[in-house]
Amino acid sequence: MRYCLDANIFIQAKNFHYHFDICPGFWDWLDQQIETVGSIVPICEELVAGNDELKPWAKDRKETGFFADIYDPAVQEVFRAIAVYVEIQYETHQAGKFLDGADPWLIAYSQVNDCVIVTSEILSPGAKKVKIPNICEEFGVDYTDCFTMLKGLNARFVLDV
Numbered sequence: 001m002r003y004c005l006d007a008n009i010f011i012q013a014k015n016f017h018y019h020f021d022i023c024p025g026f027w028d029w030l031d032q033q034i035e036t037v038g039s040i041v042p043i044c045e046e047l048v049a050g051n052d053e054l055k056p057w058a059k060d061r062k063e064t065g066f067f068a069d070i071y072d073p074a075v076q077e078v079f080r081a082i083a084v085y086v087e088i089q090y091e092t093h094q095a096g097k098f099l100d101g102a103d104p105w106l107i108a109y110s111q112v113n114d115c116v117i118v119t120s121e122i123l124s125p126g127a128k129k130v131k132i133p134n135i136c137e138e139f140g141v142d143y144t145d146c147f148t149m150l151k152g153l154n155a156r157f158v159l160d161v
Contacts, residue, residue: 003117003144005117020057025158031061031066040106068109079108116144119145
């Protein structure tokens with residue numbers, strides 16, 4: 001996997017530009033890109049916990065390899081380093097909220113596997129809330145937005161007439 005997607009990419013795609021009914025090609029394209037684009041199991045779990053069209057979509061892909069396992073000891077080690085950093089740099093409430101979610105796992109997995117994180121979050125120096133790009137900067141993990149990824153992979157969603 002070269003690109004590892006944050007949950008907000010799936011959620012925003014479903015809610016806006018690539019709604020299942022409007023642009024099914026986006027979702028088909030994701031399925032075709034399994035060697036290059038994917039995510040991690042904790043992101044899948046977040047999507048399955050919801051109560052919308054993403055729930056069955058994510059469930060159907062949980063065992064396909066689209067959502068990677070995070071139980072590699074190297075990923076666990078990086079997660080621990082991220083946890084220590086976040087607990088030192090952020091208020092307890094914000095640190096706890098971040099560490100209870102999928103985001104630190106996304107960063108740890110991406111660092112170990114040399115993936116680019118795809119997120120709609122933006123770098124926010126000095127932010128009180130823990131942001132993926134802020135932690136990526138600290139841990140040397142590349143990140144980008146969805147449109148940049150799509151352009152870089154020459155994605156095309158062509159209307160079949």
